[in-house]
Amino acid sequence: MPARAAARLSRAIVAWTTIATGDLSHLSGGALLRILRQVWPTPDPSAGPLGPPLRARAHRRDRESSFEVQDPAADPCAGLSMNFKNALTAGCLLLVVSACTLFRPPAERLTPASGVATLSIVGTNDLHGGISARDDRGGLALLGGYLKNLRGARTRDGGAVLLVDAGDMFQGTLESNATEGASVVAAYNALGYTAAAVGNHEFDFGPTGPAATPRAPADDPRGALKARAAEAAFPFLAANLVDVASGRAVDWPNVKPAVLVEAAGVKVGIIGVMTREALTATIRANVGGLSVAPLAQTIRGHATALRTQGAAVVVVAAHAGGRCLNFDRPEDLSSCESSSEIFSVARELPRGLVDVIVAGHTHAAVGHQVEGIAIIEALSGGRAFGRVDLDVDRLANHVTTRRMFAPRQICAREDPTTRTCDPAATAGTLVQAEYENAPVMPDAAIDLALAPALEQVRALKARPVGIVLDTPVRRLEPDSPLGNLFTDALLASVAGADVALHNSSGGLRADLPQGPLTYGSVYEVMPFDNLVVPIQMTGRQLRQVFATHLQRSSRVIGFSGIRVRAQCSGEALELVLMRPSGTPISDDEPLVVVVSDFLATGGDGILAPIIPPGGFPLPDTAALARDVFADYLNRLGGHLRQEDLLEPGNSRLSVPGAPPIRCSTP
Ligand SMILES: [Zn+2]
Incomplete structure (x- = not known):
């Protein structure tokens, strides 16, 4: 990431995490007001009597704070008659929205019996074999520490965590490449991934064994990828990866177009897709006989089917991405590359069909809302993760509230003010990282899962x-x-x-x-x-x-x-x-x-x-x-x-x- 982009991201994270940590004591009144305005904007008077379709309000929860984005379609006040709504002025709209939110039970008081469950969708992307921490940053054991704290919070409120990867898991480090990605799958199994999209670099290893491309007619050019899918305790998803001969999505063991899972009593559909350029961004010899179908069209078909099967939530794991620099307000896309592939896909989808897209491939950061869809992407190399929380009314079977989070750096130690270990945003002494009110400790079970691969690599590294x-x-x-x-x-x-x-x-x-x-x-x-x-x-x-x-x-x-x-x-x-x-x-x-x-x-x-x-x-x-x-x-x-x-x-x-x-x- 360019230094300027890193600095802007870091500044956004400062504002975000200052609120998140609740530590406001060091701020002047003016600074506090500025930060509050970032998360609690005043209504836009140019937006007409109803204001913009989505509004954000400050929200505190488990020392994390975020935007609560209310989808009018799911809002309890959506039942207000249009005449009544039209009579509202911009000035009183905020009061009404605030009053509406009062009728929504606060998440902290939710119990399984209340009918509403919180699902935390955690997204990772473009790990590229980054299984080990570097300079106290990133690594899967440390990610496991953040997940442990978050899962603790969801267990306490009767919700659940879904962990979704957007692809390009394997290619990039000796620790991963020496095992053709088996070390990553072992750790992902231990981390409890729900599903992962297939990325372009998943084809890089070709057949199983040292050759990266087929050498004999019997060699399966997708052998290594299929072997990893077979080892995974979670499905690999590739809905738009088409077998040209059959004209249908590929049918390999544990490689599926989509999956329907249940979490905290909520049915969640997850669809996997890859970028249109996927097959030109890997070794050509390994992707013969395959093609990539248009993303939006594929998603629309599967999402509709999943809704019919009872999915209250539809998540897309997309190895296709975007790029944004400013995370102050999820609905503000002014810092985003609007022509990015995943934004185009989101604009092509019917509103309300998809709730969340976990994006990837561009190695950039996104924590934004496009056409009512929450899109998250968190850099690359296992340095950060994205998160969206959904409150789901289990009786009505739909999402009532959505909270988006800025991409979160994975840190062993962090700057106590900025809550990041990105050198561009740290000054002075770093302290033990915290998440969801608890210290972040590397998960020993993940280290254990990674130990055999690291041992194997030790000898190769010393050669x-x-x-x-x-x-x-x-x-x-x-x-x-x-x-x-x-x-x-x-x-x-x-x-x-x-x-x-x-x-x-x-x-x-x-x-x-x-x-x-x-x-x-x-x-x-x-x-x-x-x-x-x-x-x-x-x-x-x-x-x-x-x-x-x-x-x-x-x-x-x-x-x-x-x-x-x-x-x-x-x-x-x-x-x-x-x-x-x-x-x-x-x-x-x-x-x-x-x-x-x-x-x-x-x-x-x-x-x-x-x-x-x-x-x-x-x-x-x-x-x-x-x-x-x-x-x-x-x-x-x-x-x-x-x-x-x-x-x-x-x-x-x-x-x-x-x-x-x-x-x-x-
Ligand atoms: Zn990629």
């Missing part, structure tokens, strides 16, 4: 790569020794290639430490299972790529095989590309450029000036960039120092000042 680093090799800027080393490995892996390019800022995740190199360190540099893809372009196109990027971004492109010389000529940035020998590369010279599948399909926008619609074609089989890197280092052998990777006086990139470069006439 020597066969080279000794006499100094650390770092991702410095703008000339990155690690970026140089990594792209040298990419270039050497494709015979006859001229150039290698890589999104080194963002794509390389750690420095290489000094000492005998281990596979664990290589993995930390490159945790993504990116594939090596050679593409064709001309010298002119490559120059366009660099010129656009250097003027647009401060992020470093790592590259090998060329030297880039940039200088300002008036307002124009002039670029010369040459071979390391100094021979210039002409505009019409054909070049083979090695990139990752991430770049080839438009990742980071680096190839944006020249990319064909839909991205460059990917080969059916391709080497993993990480393995290419490890093999290259192993072949290099001996000793290596950081300075060996830099050529003073002939550095790979020469630019007039720090990017993004703005040339201007003096």
